[in-house]
Amino acid sequence: MNLKQLSTLLGLSQTTVSRALNGYADVSEATRARVRAAAKAHDYRPNTRAQALATGRSRVIGHVIPKVSTHAMVNPIFADFITGAGETYSQCGYEMLISVVDVAEEEAAYRAMKRRGLVDGLIVSAPRMNDPRIELLDGIGLPYAVHGRATGTDRPYSWLDVNNRRAFARATDFLIDLGHRRIALINGLEAMDFAHRRRQGYEEALRARGIAPDPALMQQDEMTEGYGWRATRKMLAQPDPPTAFLVSSVICMLGVRRAIEEAGLTLGRDVSAITHDDQLSYLREDGPVPTFTATRSSVREAGQRLARMVIDRIDTPEAPHAHELLEAELIIGRSTGPAPG
Template sequence: MKLKQLSEMLGLSQTTVSRALNGFPEVSAETRSRVMKAVRETGYRPNRAAQRLATGRAGSLGLVMPIAPGLDSDVHFGEFLAGLGEEAVKHDFHFVINPSAPEDEESTFRRLVASGNVDALYIAYVRRDDPRIALLNTLNMPFMVHGRAVDQGPHSYPFLDIDNTGAFYNAARLLIQLGHRRIGLINGPAHFAFAIRREKGMRKALAENGLPFDERLAHNGLMTDDFGHQAMEMLLEEPEPPTAVLCSSTVLALGAVRVLDRRGLKVGRDISLIAHDDELPMLKPENFSVPLTTTRSSLRAAGARIAERLINRVLQHGDPAEQELWRTELILRESTGPAPVR
């Protein structure tokens, strides 16, 4: 189907249909809805080259994907990308994924902006003091940050983040209320802002109850089940092992539980476990051998929200929620119980 046929079917001019497809603000919401419904029903696809000439937009979101020897793919990134994609396809936006070595990210961002192949950018896996944020603030292109830097002064950039400090504060406080005094932490890489904030939340809960943060009971590493397995082995080898452990992901918890099962330790009785749940569809906390108590926030929903906000900015619909901080839920299940008597 061509634009002329689509406009005749709708009883609208080709100009009106084109403007509705391209997000021009003077087209009413009702008309745009009619046009988009017809597009879905007929399978119409606009000519990308013509669309770009008419609007000056590429209809694409830019992602820079870090690659390096030994850098494993991440199931968390895939889930976030699924949410981003679900929202982008509603507006007929595409992705441009540009691989980059970590040390070459700045020039990769500059090339991507200069290419004209993207209308907006997003970054994730934010570091303590992230130079990419300062760079993107200097480039003439909408961008969004999934997360927040830690040591970067006032937040002067658009972001969506979850309250990582509050999540692990609440989780640690629950364990303390259950009588636990030695609490372990299996966390993400130490330079990532989310990991820093989760440790901060745990430290806060411990300090409020006059308990020390034992560095020997905290381990940082890749968000994989292998690292969860390794870290739990190290925790249990301590002269005084923890009676409870916080994990930064259900993926880490999967490895931790393998160790506990092999040693004949019962989760929720011999040792309590709380994990952060990104709502990964293939790893549901309620399906563990002992259902996991979790702090919960959907990565897929975050991806969809970031795509929505970026596309609104590209289409000049504004971005009233310049900065968003989502609270997490604390979901109680059988993996947490009173501290065992030792």
């Protein structure tokens, strides 16, 4: 079935059907749902090559992954984000291009995408402090949206982020309310904006309750299970070890738990820990009480919403930049309890 036949079947113009399938906001939700249902029922698929020739658009969104972080390609957080973004792309008639490049070739990759017309827009992930990609992409002229924020960058840009500062301040307050005073931070690399904001929230909460942040209780590194294990072992060996840990990733948290158990301690009784949990689709628990107390957000939902944001930038580049700050929930699990006597 082609577009003309589908339009006749629905009693709508070809323009309306096309815009409904591509997710344009000027088509009502009821009409979009009706058109999509008919397209699915009759196995209608738009000819993306014909669309590209007719509109000058590739109908592709790009993701550039520097090789320094190629471990992200198998990281479940990255996988869930891409799944969410892909769901929105397919609903709106877009495809995805993932390009893995050497760090030194990242700028060239963006310029080649523009020059060759490979993509209509980009999603920028893992923003760094004073991230130079913001100015670069503005100069290249490709629409983009950022997953996170870039502290120190004054240029306007569209972004979606989790309120990392507030999430970690709230988690630190919760541990202090439980009587903990020696609270360790196992953070991501603080050149990354999210990790910088998490440390801000942690330190602000400590100071607000009269507790001086202790550099000996703060670690930063790539967020792996091994890093969580090594950092926890090191801190537990201190003369005055922490009674609680605040952990930047559920992957790190697995290492934290291993180190606590190897020390002969019980998580939630002898030592407490809170993790940031990206609500990963295949680490969800079915029990009534989660294993870990966590500040929780859905990275899959973030992918869905950020994909919609970059498509809006492509459709209406003159519109004001969109900013969306998501709040994380504090979910109480079995990994926290009162500070030991």
